[in-house]
Amino acid sequence: MNNTHLPQHISKQFDNELENVRSRVLSMGGQVEQQLTDALNALMKSDNELSKAVLDTEYEVNAMEVSIDEECTQILARRQPAAGDLRLITAVIKTITDLERIGDEAERIAKMAIDLADKQAPRSYYIGIGSMGNYVRNMVHGALDAFARMDPVAALEIAGRERGADSQYSAILRQLITYMMEDPRNISSALDTIWSARALERIGDHARNICEYVIYFVEGKDVRHISLEEMEKEVKG
Amino acid sequence: MTEEHLSADSGMRTERGRTHAMDLNAISRKFGKLSLEEEKKCIRVKDFNLFYSENQALSDISMLIPEKRVTAFIGPSGCGKSTLLRCFNRMNDLIDSVHVTGELRLHDLDIMDRHVNVAELRRRVGMVFQKPNPFPKSIFENVAYGLRIQGVRERRKLDEVVEQSLRSAALWDEVKDRLNDNAMGLSGGQQQRLVIARAIAIEPEVLLLDEPASALDPISTLKIEELIYELKTEYTIIIVTHNMQQAARVSDYTAYMYLGKLIEFNDTNTLFTKPKSKMTEDYITGRYG
Numbered sequence: 001m002n003n004t005h006l007p008q009h010i011s012k013q014f015d016n017e018l019e020n021v022r023s024r025v026l027s028m029g030g031q032v033e034q035q036l037t038d039a040l041n042a043l044m045k046s047d048n049e050l051s052k053a054v055l056d057t058e059y060e061v062n063a064m065e066v067s068i069d070e071e072c073t074q075i076l077a078r079r080q081p082a083a084g085d086l087r088l089i090t091a092v093i094k095t096i097t098d099l100e101r102i103g104d105e106a107e108r109i110a111k112m113a114i115d116l117a118d119k120q121a122p123r124s125y126y127i128g129i130g131s132m133g134n135y136v137r138n139m140v141h142g143a144l145d146a147f148a149r150m151d152p153v154a155a156l157e158i159a160g161r162e163r164g165a166d167s168q169y170s171a172i173l174r175q176l177i178t179y180m181m182e183d184p185r186n187i188s189s190a191l192d193t194i195w196s197a198r199a200l201e202r203i204g205d206h207a208r209n210i211c212e213y214v215i216y217f218v219e220g221k222d223v224r225h226i227s228l229e230e231m232e233k234e235v236k237g
Numbered sequence: 238m239t240e241e242h243l244s245a246d247s248g249m250r251t252e253r254g255r256t257h258a259m260d261l262n263a264i265s266r267k268f269g270k271l272s273l274e275e276e277k278k279c280i281r282v283k284d285f286n287l288f289y290s291e292n293q294a295l296s297d298i299s300m301l302i303p304e305k306r307v308t309a310f311i312g313p314s315g316c317g318k319s320t321l322l323r324c325f326n327r328m329n330d331l332i333d334s335v336h337v338t339g340e341l342r343l344h345d346l347d348i349m350d351r352h353v354n355v356a357e358l359r360r361r362v363g364m365v366f367q368k369p370n371p372f373p374k375s376i377f378e379n380v381a382y383g384l385r386i387q388g389v390r391e392r393r394k395l396d397e398v399v400e401q402s403l404r405s406a407a408l409w410d411e412v413k414d415r416l417n418d419n420a421m422g423l424s425g426g427q428q429q430r431l432v433i434a435r436a437i438a439i440e441p442e443v444l445l446l447d448e449p450a451s452a453l454d455p456i457s458t459l460k461i462e463e464l465i466y467e468l469k470t471e472y473t474i475i476i477v478t479h480n481m482q483q484a485a486r487v488s489d490y491t492a493y494m495y496l497g498k499l500i501e502f503n504d505t506n507t508l509f510t511k512p513k514s515k516m517t518e519d520y521i522t523g524r525y526g
Binding site: 011 | 482
């Protein structure tokens with residue numbers, strides 16, 4: 001816990017337990033980020049091997065979620081954490097749920113990648129997906145980074161990018177609707193592409209959620225369900 | 238789907254009900270929870286200082302203790318929490334070297350006024366200590382003691398109050414068949430509840446509990462905590478405890494004291510999840526020392 005604002009506990013063992021939980025969240029985050037990167041590459045390059053690799057690693061992320069949850073439950077039962085410690089545990093429990101869902105969305109993208117490769121969908125479909133994919137992946141990376149450094153200002157900045165993901169999603173939707181109207185034979189692969197974009201948009205939401213938990217942990221302020229402007233006031237005010 | 242549909246749809250998705258900040262206090266109020274400021278006050282402490290000879294044990298304490306709520310004092314040994322508690326019914330009068338400045342009021346009564354009838358004050362402000370201290374008398378006589386001093390002789394009245402007090406202290410079912418047995422034969426937990434029954438028999442307004450459960454086993458501790466929860470509908474309860482989890486469990490409001498100063502006083506939920514003071518945070522998370 002060296003990089004947070006608090007000195008060490010009288011109980012060193014407790015420090016170790018909290019540090020351990022935190023580092024496991026980060027390694028789970030790393031795993032999920034890798035899955036997302038692979039799923040996007042598989043989609044862009046029609047690489048079915050890579051898609052299957054993503055599907056094969058999904059269980060690891062699930063197992064990590066379960067074991068971190070277990071660890072948190074034990075800390076709650078044995079240490080009765082309060083204040084910042086309690087908020088850390090709460091934030092971790094929620095963060096890993098969102099990480100696991102990001103993993104699920106990456107898996108969904110990998111499945112779509114296999115479908116789209118089989119259907120030999122036109123390249124032009126992927127233009128928007130590629131840049132949206134990078135955008136969202138950076139959000140996930142930034143959210144994990146804010147979590148690692150416990151930095152509410154960085155978290156606020158990343159959370160603000162969610163709007164960008166939403167507008168890119170709308171743009172992709174419009175573009176693909178045009179393709180579908182041009183030729184009904186495009187509908188099946190256009191829909192798969194839309195599902196992938198939808199998955200990316202959801203990942204953006206999850207990244208924002210993680211940022212909100214970081215702000216909750218550090219500032220003790222619950223910033224869910226409020227506008228970005230209000231969130232900014234809470235963090236900087 | 239038309240363009241309009243799309244943009245309307247994505248517009249909703251962007252904000253997803255995030256435009257309105259939720260007023261959590263308003264929600265709490267809906268469930269009948271008042272904030273510390275909104276509570277009716279019972280005891281007022283203002284700029285209160287206490288000295289043992291030259292040593293200052295309490296400095297500039299100001300706080301308003303709400304009525305019919307449980308207020309917990311926490312803090313490390315020697316922080317003055319027991320000293321402050323004992324001021325509320327002038328137990329510190331027994332120590333010669335003590336002198337105080339500042340104001341202490343129980344509703345309109347100036348507690349420190351030297352014309353105050355201390356016996357009457359202590360009837361209004363009862364106290365229970367760490368170690369149960371029943372009198373070496375029968376269970377019945379322990380509870381009836383306060384009434385007898387007040388001159389109540391009528392047997393029916395005494396029976397009634399004793400039963401009522403023992404019921405309130407959640408002890409009646411365990412002792413109703415042996416009211417004439419010596420109180421010293423009860424277990425520690427039962428003795429502590431007997432002492433609480435004795436304190437509430439004379440219908441005080443305030444109950445001061447100084448570490449009431451620290452000499453008890455876990456089950457008896459839970460019974461005392463349950464009792465505190467029941468009693469707060471009738472009494473203002475102030476509890477000093479070393480056990481932070483206990484404070485978190487039983488109290489509505491918590492005061493953290495350190496070196497004779499009141500560091501933070503807030504509703505218990507806030508104090509244990511997002512304390513304002515870093516000193517409070519260090520103490521309740523076990524970083525103090």
